[in-house]
Amino acid sequence: MTETTGEPRGEALLELSGLKKHFPVMGGVVFKRQVGKVHAVDGIDLTVHGGETLGLVGESGCGKSTAGRLAARLLEPTEGSIRYAGREIGHAGRKELKPIRSEIQMIFQDPYSSLNPRHTVGTIVGGPMEINGIDPPGGRTKRVQELLEIVGLNPEHYNRFPHEFSGGQRQRIGVARALALNPRLIIADEPVSALDVSIQAQVVNLLQQLQRDMGIAFLFIAHDLAIVRHFSQRVAVMYLGKIVEIADRASLYERPRHPYTHALLSAVPEVLEDEVPRERIRLAGDVPSPINPPTGCHFRTRCWKAQEKCAVEEPPLVRLEGNAAGHLTACHFPEQPTVHGEDVVLDPALQP
Template sequence: MSEELLELSGLEKHFPVTGGLIFKRQIGKVHAVDGVDLTVHAGEALGLVGESGCGKSTTGRLAARLLEPTGGAIRYRGRDITHASRKELKPIRSEIQMIFQDPYSSLNPRHTVGTIISGPMEINGIEPPGGRERRVKELLETVGLNPEHYNRFPHEFSGGQRQRIGVARALALNPKLIVADEPVSALDVSIQAQVVNLLQQLQKELGIAFLFIAHDLAIVRHFSQRVAVMYLGKIVEIADRTSLYERPRHPYTHALLSAVPEATTEKGGRERIRLAGDVPSPIDPPSGCRFRTRCWKAQDKCATEEPPLVRLEGNEEGHLTACHFPEEPTTQGENVVLDPALRG
C-alpha cells in the first residue's frame, strides 16, 4: 500500500443552533460529522457515499481545511494540520485542491476563464515556465477545452464545460490530493460520464489522490478503489470496492445497494429494501447505533451500545463494519449495472 497522504482521526464538526428573538443563545448543536476515521493513500481514489445530509460534504471541506474542526485530528503527509494557522496552511493549500458541486456558482461570472484558472497561481505567487497564460491554455487542453476559450466568461459555457474549467483550476498547482464534492450531481446524465471519465484519466495519468464524494453508487464503483459509507455523521462501513459491493455487511449498505437502478440478479431482480421512517435529526441523533431507528435488525443492544468500526469474522483485511448484527456475506452488489458510457 502506498504512503498515507491524508488521515482523519475522530474528526468532528458541530454547528451551533441558536434561539431567542433579542438575545441569541445556543440551544443545541448539529452533529454534522461525529467521529470520522478515514485514510486516503497517495494516488488512490477513495469514494465517500451516503444519503443527503449525512455529512459527506462537510467531511470533504474539513479534509481540505476549508472548515475548522470541532474535534479530532487531520494529518497531511504525517503533519498535524488540525488547527494550523492560515500562514502554516499556505504551503499545503497548493497540494490539496477542491472541485465543487455546482459549476454554476463556483465560478466567478465577472472573471474570464484565464483569470479563474490562473487565480491559484497568482495567490501563491507561482510563475510557471512560459508564463501563466501558457499554463492555463495547457490546462484547458488537458481537460478537453479549446485554448482559445482563455478570454471567455463562464456564462458562455455549458454545465459540463464549466465543471471542466473547475477541474482545470484544481489542477493549476499540480496537487497531490483533490477533494471532489459531488462533481457531477448538478450535470445532465449524458454529461456526467464525460466528466467522471476525465477525472479517472487524470487520476491515472497524474497520480493524483481523490476523495470522491457522491451519492450515485454506480459512479462511485466505477471511479474509486475503496469506498466508505456514511450515515448521520459516522462511517458505518469501509472496504475496497469489490468487497463492499459484492459482500456488504452493514444493513444500511445493503439498503443503498438495493436502490441502485437496473441492478439485477440471476433470479431476475433484486428486492428493494425500503427503509422505515426518515433520517433522524443531526441535532438529536439516536443513542447507540444511529441507524437503529430505521434498521430491520435492531435489538436492545443497538440502543445502548455504539458499534465500533471493526473487521468482522469472514471479512477481508481492510473491510471494516460498524454493526452489532451484521448481514451475512452475499453477492448482492456484484451485478450493479453501469451506464455504458462509464464502462472502460
C-alpha cells in the same frame, strides 16, 4: 464510463481520526444563546492513500460535504485530527497551512455557482497561480491554455466568461482550476450531480485519466453508487455523521455487511442483462435530526435488525468474521457474508 482497476495503494496521504464538526444552534429573540448543536460530522476515521480514490457515499445531509471541507481545512474541526503527509493540520493557522494549500484542491458540486461570472476563464484558472506567486515556464497564460487543453477545452476559450459554457464545460473549467497548482490530493464534492448523465460520464472519465497520468489521489464524495463503483478503489459509507462501513470496492458492493449499505445498494438499478435482480429494501421513516441523533447506533431507528443492544451501545467500526482484510463494519447484527457473485442472504425472520 471505463472502470477503474484496483492498483496497489501508496502511503497514507490524508488521515482523519476521531474527526468531529458540531455547528451551534442559537435561540432567543433579544439575547442569543446556544440551545443545541448540529452533529454534522460525529467522529470519523478515514485514510486516503497516495494515488487512490476513496469514495464517500451516503444520503443527503449525512455529513459528506462537511467532511470534505474539513479535510481541505475550509472548516475548523470541533475535535479530532487531520494529518496530511504525516503532518498535523487540524488546528494549523494560515501561515502553517499556506505551504500545503497548493497540494489539496477542491472541485465543487455546482459548476454554475462555483465560478465567478465576472471573471474570464483565464482569470479563474490562473487565479491560484497568481495568489501563490507562481510563474510557470512560458508564463501563466500559456499554462492556463495547457490546462484547458488537458481537460478537453479549446485553449482559445481563455478570454470567455462562464455563462458562455454548458454545465459540463463549466465543470471542466473547475477541474482545470483544481489542477493549476499540481495538487497531490483533490477533494471532489459531488462533482457530477448537477450534470446530465452523458456529461457525467465524460467528467468521470476525465478524472480517471488525470489520475492515471498524474497520480492524483481523490476523495470522491457522491450519493450515486453506480458512479462511485466505476471511479473508486475503496468506498466508505456514511450515515448521520458516522462511518458505518468501509471496504475495497469489490468487497463492499458484492458482500455488504451493514444493513444501511445493503439498503443503499438494493436501490441501484440493474443495468446489465446478466445481473441478478436484487430485492429492493425500503427504509422506514426519515433520517433523524443531526441536532438530536439517536443513542447507540444512529441507524437503529430505521433498521429492521435493531435490538435493545443497539439503543444503548454504539457499535465500533471493526473487521467482522468473514470480512476481507480492510473491510470494516459498525453493526451489532451485521448481514451474513456471501460468496462471490451471490446476493446477500438475509435471515427470513428479519426481512423488512
